[in-house]
Amino acid sequence: MNKTVIITGASSGIGAALATAFASKGYNLGLAARRIDKLEALARQLEDTYHVQVAITALDVQQDSQVAPALSRLAQELGQVDIVVANAGVTGVRRSGSGDIAIDKNIFQTNVIGAIATLDAATKIFLAQGHGHLVGMSSFSAFSPLPTSAAYSASKAALTNYMNAMRLELINKKINVTVIHPGFIKTDIAPHMDKYPFVIEADVAAQQMVRAIEINKANVIVPAMPWKAAKGLMKLMPDPLLAMMFNKMMK
Numbered sequence: 001m002n003k004t005v006i007i008t009g010a011s012s013g014i015g016a017a018l019a020t021a022f023a024s025k026g027y028n029l030g031l032a033a034r035r036i037d038k039l040e041a042l043a044r045q046l047e048d049t050y051h052v053q054v055a056i057t058a059l060d061v062q063q064d065s066q067v068a069p070a071l072s073r074l075a076q077e078l079g080q081v082d083i084v085v086a087n088a089g090v091t092g093v094r095r096s097g098s099g100d101i102a103i104d105k106n107i108f109q110t111n112v113i114g115a116i117a118t119l120d121a122a123t124k125i126f127l128a129q130g131h132g133h134l135v136g137m138s139s140f141s142a143f144s145p146l147p148t149s150a151a152y153s154a155s156k157a158a159l160t161n162y163m164n165a166m167r168l169e170l171i172n173k174k175i176n177v178t179v180i181h182p183g184f185i186k187t188d189i190a191p192h193m194d195k196y197p198f199v200i201e202a203d204v205a206a207q208q209m210v211r212a213i214e215i216n217k218a219n220v221i222v223p224a225m226p227w228k229a230a231k232g233l234m235k236l237m238p239d240p241l242l243a244m245m246f247n248k249m250m251k
């Protein structure tokens, strides 16, 4: 029987590219997001091209009580679920001291609470069936926080820590945990992503992510280079230099 993967935030960007990369390897798919029209179009395309089964559901991960029922619906329709990718996420730029924390709240509600609801619902399914693989879409900013994106960076650091704690807790339960830390990937998450340094296409990133999941990496940076080197280098840089570099980059 084909393996099955459920992906949240599958209507665009990395999520849609991951769905395509998994489908090209014969995985059946459960896709969730708010924009159901986009999911319908993607499902049709993947079924026609790769002859895999694709189930879809509308889901707003901020409605955390709706996450577990949505995952159960997909699992039931597909007959099994081997991997769940908590990918849905948003970003937002806010200057500290601007006095309006609505942007930060939205980021935490989606990237942290929405992801936790997804991972928790998936874990319940995996504990019952005795196996499974949890995957979370964190960010390189979990290691190297970005100015004007404090909430985003903090939300991803929270997700990374949360999942690394889950791995320890679930170590004897046959449940794998992979945390993915993308650098800059060309998607619609922020304007002008194509102008960011070392940016790569979503389909290239997705292929690397699928490989990392299949070999059960615990924590992975995508693409590995130059970001692995940058991680070490940035640790050595004094704050004024880091601030200058980021301010130039984010212009």
Ligand SMILES: NC(=O)c1ccc[n+]([C@@H]2O[C@H](COP(=O)([O-])OP(=O)(O)OC[C@H]3O[C@@H](n4cnc5c(N)ncnc54)[C@H](OP(=O)(O)O)[C@@H]3O)[C@@H](O)[C@H]2O)c1
Binding pocket: 008, 009, 010, 011, 012, 013, 014, 015, 032, 033, 034, 035, 036, 038, 059, 060, 061, 062, 087, 088, 089, 090, 091, 110, 114, 137, 138, 139, 140, 181, 182, 183, 184, 185, 186, 187, 188, 189, 190
């Ligand atoms: N692109 C990058 O450079 C980069 C770098 C590091 C990490 N990431 C992470 O990668 C993940 C995917 O982002 P992306 O770059 O592919 O951006 P994207 O194209 O904007 O995709 C974001 C996805 O998340 C979904 N989503 C957002 N809020 C949601 C909600 N409340 N409920 C359900 N789904 C929701 C969106 O679907 P709907 O709008 O249809 O709901 C969309 O499918 C995010 O977690 C992001 O933080 C991206």
